[in-house]
Amino acid sequence: MRTSHIAFLSAFIPALLAPAFSAGMLFMPSPAHAANNDRALLATFCASANIKGSTCTRARSYPDGRACDVKLTQERYAGRFLAAGNALLAVNYESECEPHATDFGGVALFEQNGTAHRFIRFLPGAQGHDCIVLAKDAQQDLLICTVGHMGQGILESGVARMEFSKKSGKRIEIAPDFLLRAEDAVNAYGSNVVMCNEGPKYFGLSNLAAGPRRNTVAVDVDYADNETIRTACGEGFPKPKELYHDLAPGEAFVPPGSEKTKRFTIDLLTGNAAPAE
Incomplete structure (x- = not known):
């Protein structure tokens, strides 16, 4: 199932990269280089x-003209994400300006030209994690x-292709x-529900990692397959000690430890996801 829902499930991504930078590669700097690189980006x-370490205490051009602090993290990714341009x-x-709805931060986006960087804009709430290029x-x-x-004990997660576009x-x-x-509801209900x-x-x-073939990625998935659902809806699993959810008609519990885990391959062209062979 695919959609372009900008909430990111409401959930981006070392600063001056080496001159030999190749698009599609991620560079993680040493602590000393990270401090210098962060200062160059913050500037x-x-x-x-x-500028205090990796933090700007009052960033210019923050959305809505707000006087906001910005702390750069070490999650950062570079590549030619637009067909044209650098x-x-x-x-x-x-x-601290960002609320829970934007997961307390966002993305600072830069354009690279050799070893120079030009700040483009802030994108609150646009951060992804454990990304691959x-x-x-x-x-x-x-x-x-x-x-x-x-949100309210329910953890929503997803694998997403981050679409860059010029407006x-x-x-x-x-x-x-x-x-x-x-969707994991254990913290909300005491158990997942199917x-x-x-x-x-x-x-x-x-x-998340590159997949076994071109235009694929692979990810570990905790899930209830058809067999698990038949068990849950038939004889049922032992109930957890603490439950906070009254089952509606047609629902059944799948307590922690009763799910299965498999490596899935996702085809980036079709969006199809299936257990790896």
């Missing part, structure tokens, strides 16, 4: 007096991420194209 939108660098940041073709790269958001005024936007979704008249349900996603 593109922050006065020198307001490579882009997406850096996850944290900010794959070559789409000779001209463009893809950014695939896991995204997630906890009016040369403004760059990032929107997720979801390839796979999962519908007896529906097919397999995914609970959790982890260990």
